Amino acid sequence: MPKAQETVLEIDLGALAHNYKTILSQVPENVKFMAVIKAYAYGNDSINIARKLEELGADYFAVAYIQEGVRLRQAGITTPIMIFHPQQENFDQLIENCLEPSLYSDRLLTDFIATAEKLGQKDYPVHIKFNTGMNRLGFSPKKVETVFERLATTSAIKVHSVFSHLAASDDWQEREFTLQQINTFRKIAARFVEEFSYEPILHVCNTSAIFNYPEAAMSMVRCGIGLYGFGNDKEIDKKLKPVGTLKTLISQIQHLEEGETVGYNRTFKATRPSRIATLPLGYADGIHRKYGNEKTGVLVHEQFAPIVGNICMDILMIDVTDIDCEEGDQVVIFGEQPHATDFAAAGKTISYELITGISQRVTRRIIQA
Incomplete structure (x- = not known):
């Protein structure tokens, strides 16, 4: 065996392509694919991962912070990028780089609308997150009407997607709770369509849910850990390759x-x-x-x-x-x-x-x- 030169993390883009195609095969036709590449693409290399996924046809990217999105834009990535956890002090930079915020609280929604109006934006794409049981981030289902009323007061932003996050889609013992989350989200989505007369992109499935709850794929799925070769289940792991x-x-x-x-x-x-x-x-x-x-x-x-x-x-x-x-x-x-x-x-x-x-x-x- 040849001698090694240094400590390295080898990133196999062929394995990434295999995982993307394997996961996509579980998704109904015409459902969009959001690739989660936060945290340097789960510790790999977000720029090279993003370039490969862009080549493969991913519809959306998602990262946690605005600076992660800026870094991708500076590297020439043009695919839409959602920011899971935007902060008010960087909203100008977010808009300047055509990044799309997840809005999950009254404060965030109000502040982003104010920034978008100040900058003269029209129908700027945003994503509204509802908390259906994860109890981490998101508007409460009880606040649906309040959120909708606030959205109706401005033309500076437009909701491109409505989404939620499943707490235990990898755990069959929590199947009842997961189905309850999915059902709650469907009701919220239906109320949105009734209120605004159009259907935004709807997404609730993470990697585990793509395999375990394919009926919940709706119009987009979000995949993170699966792209890098891990499925939260030994049988799913066998289908994937570590990147x-x-x-x-x-x-x-x-x-x-x-x-x-x-x-x-x-x-x-x-x-x-x-x-x-x-x-x-x-x-x-x-x-x-x-x-x-x-x-x-x-x-x-x-x-x-x-x-x-x-x-x-x-x-x-x-x-x-x-x-x-x-x-x-x-x-x-x-x-x-x-x-x-x-x-x-x-x-x-x-x-x-x-x-x-x-x-x-x-x-x-x-x-x-």
């Missing part, structure tokens, strides 16, 4: 005698003569201390090597006593194997937290389709 593979190299190999210890606080003690490999990767890169002390491991020449001792800021150690390897050899932290879902579970967390937490100091290497 990101985190790789590093062996910096040095230490030879320990029985009884010698490794790392801070000496939490690993060799019970036999051992070979311990040091890797240039640590909690500053997103591999947190919770994965240390043999909670999980990595692959060296396709063989499992447990992480030993406490993970350091820039370094972690693995036991390679039974593996034929040398300094400079490549190590796979997660990808197809170990799968990020399993790696994350060893730290009692989820793939989302692991992959979005990979530091920006880790080099991104694009693998073309």
